[in-house]
Amino acid sequence: MPPYLLQEMTQLTFEHIVLVLVSMAIAAAAGLPLGVLLTRRTALRTPLLGFANVMQTIPSLALFGFLIPIPFIGGIGKRTAIVALVLYALLPILRNTLAGILGVDAAVRESAIAMGMTGRQLLWEVELPLAAPTILAGVRIATVTTIGTATIAAAIGAGGLGVFIFRGIASVDTTQILAGAIPAALLALLSDGGFSWIERRVSTA
Amino acid sequence: MGGSLSQAAALEFRGVSYRIGGNLVLDNLNLRIESGRTLVLLGRSGSGKTTALKMLNGLLFPSSGDVLVEDRATTSWDLIELRRSIGYVIQEVGLFPHFTIGENVALVPRLKGWPPDRIAARVAELLEQVGLEPAKFLDRYPRQLSGGQRQRVGVARALAAEPKLLLFDEPFGALDPVTRVELQDQFLALRDRLHKTSIFVTHDVREALRLGTEIALLCRGRLEVLTTPDEFVRSNGPEACAFMATL
Numbered sequence: 001m002p003p004y005l006l007q008e009m010t011q012l013t014f015e016h017i018v019l020v021l022v023s024m025a026i027a028a029a030a031g032l033p034l035g036v037l038l039t040r041r042t043a044l045r046t047p048l049l050g051f052a053n054v055m056q057t058i059p060s061l062a063l064f065g066f067l068i069p070i071p072f073i074g075g076i077g078k079r080t081a082i083v084a085l086v087l088y089a090l091l092p093i094l095r096n097t098l099a100g101i102l103g104v105d106a107a108v109r110e111s112a113i114a115m116g117m118t119g120r121q122l123l124w125e126v127e128l129p130l131a132a133p134t135i136l137a138g139v140r141i142a143t144v145t146t147i148g149t150a151t152i153a154a155a156i157g158a159g160g161l162g163v164f165i166f167r168g169i170a171s172v173d174t175t176q177i178l179a180g181a182i183p184a185a186l187l188a189l190l191s192d193g194g195f196s197w198i199e200r201r202v203s204t205a
Numbered sequence: 206m207g208g209s210l211s212q213a214a215a216l217e218f219r220g221v222s223y224r225i226g227g228n229l230v231l232d233n234l235n236l237r238i239e240s241g242r243t244l245v246l247l248g249r250s251g252s253g254k255t256t257a258l259k260m261l262n263g264l265l266f267p268s269s270g271d272v273l274v275e276d277r278a279t280t281s282w283d284l285i286e287l288r289r290s291i292g293y294v295i296q297e298v299g300l301f302p303h304f305t306i307g308e309n310v311a312l313v314p315r316l317k318g319w320p321p322d323r324i325a326a327r328v329a330e331l332l333e334q335v336g337l338e339p340a341k342f343l344d345r346y347p348r349q350l351s352g353g354q355r356q357r358v359g360v361a362r363a364l365a366a367e368p369k370l371l372l373f374d375e376p377f378g379a380l381d382p383v384t385r386v387e388l389q390d391q392f393l394a395l396r397d398r399l400h401k402t403s404i405f406v407t408h409d410v411r412e413a414l415r416l417g418t419e420i421a422l423l424c425r426g427r428l429e430v431l432t433t434p435d436e437f438v439r440s441n442g443p444e445a446c447a448f449m450a451t452l
Contacts, residue, residue, distance in 0.1 A: 111299030114262055115313050115362075116289030129303050 035097025096138025
C-alpha cells in the first residue's frame, strides 16, 4: 500500500469516527430523555415514534438529498450529514428506552412507589438500571448502523471513509474502494464487540 | 405536610366508592379499624379487596368518599411521607432484582435518611426475625432465593422502617401449603409482638380465620359482614356461607 494512501486512510478513519461519535452523542442526548418522556406521556408515543420511524424508513441517500436544500440544518458538508445520522439513530434509541422501561416488572414498580420512592428515585434507582441492557442494545444497533450510513455521507461532502469508496467506484480503483470499505467494516465490528462486552458487564451487575 | 404515623394508626373508609370505566369496584364502603388490630379483607377475585387496600397507601384514590389514615384523608397526606410509614407486602413480592437482599430490606430506612450503621443493625435484626441468617443472605440477590425466602425478605422490607401500619395483599398466595403455614405462624408471632395495625387481603377463608382479629367480607364491592373470626363462622349471609362451604 502506497504511503500517501495510508496517511489519507488514517485521516478519513478519524473523520469517520468523529462523525459517528458526534451523531451518536446528539442522538443519545435527545433519544434517552425523549424515550423516558414517552413512558410518562402516552399521547406522545404515536407521533414521536411515527416521526422516528419515517426518518428511519427514508433511504439514506434520499434523506441526505432532502436535507441539502433546507436552510440552517441543510447544505453541503458535515452539519447536514450529522443531522441525517442523528435522525437515523433516533428510532432504535427511542424505541429501546421505551421498551426497556415499560418492560420493568409491574410488581417491582408498584413496590417502589408503595415504599415511598419519588418519581426521580423510581427512574434513576429502579427503571433505568433495570432497563439498561435493553437501552444499551438500542444504542448498539444505532451505533453500528450509523458507522455504515456515515460512509454515504461522503456523497454530500461530509468526508469520512465513504470518500474512498465513492472515489474508488468513480475511478474503478479496487484498492481505494477497499481502503474505505475495510476500515469501515472493522469499525462496525469493533464497536459491536465493545458494546457486547459492556452489555455482559451490565447484565451481570 | 408530613408528620409520620403515631403509634395509633387507626383507619377508616367513609362512604368510599371506586369507579373504573363503567364498573363500580367499591360501592359505598364504610368501615373503621382501630389501632393494633389485624383486619382481614376477605372476598373473591374482583370483590374490590385489593382496591380498598391500595387506597390506604395512596396507590388509588376513591371516586367518592374518604379514606382516612389517622383521621386524615389520604388526599391531604404528603404521599411520599405516608407511604414511607406504611409497610406493604404483595403476592409477587416485588423485590428489586438488581439490589442485594440487604439493600432491598434497607430501602425505606435509606429513603428516610437513617444513618448507615443504624440501617445495617436494623437489616441484620430483621433478617434474623424472619428466619434468614444475615451472614448468609445479606449479599445474595433475590433470584438466588426460593419463593418462601423471597417473601420473608418482602416482610422484612415492609417492617424495616418501623411502620405503624402494615398492608398485605395475598402475600402467601403463591407459596406451597407448608411454607404458607410457616409464614402464617411467623405473621402471628410478629402480630402479637409488634401490635401494628395490619390489613391483610386474602381469598382464603382459612387464612382469614387464622390471622384476623376482624374479618371484613367483601362481595361485589360491598361490605357484607364485619365481624370477629368467631362470629364469622356463625354468620349466615349468602357470601359468608359460600366461603364457609370451602372449609
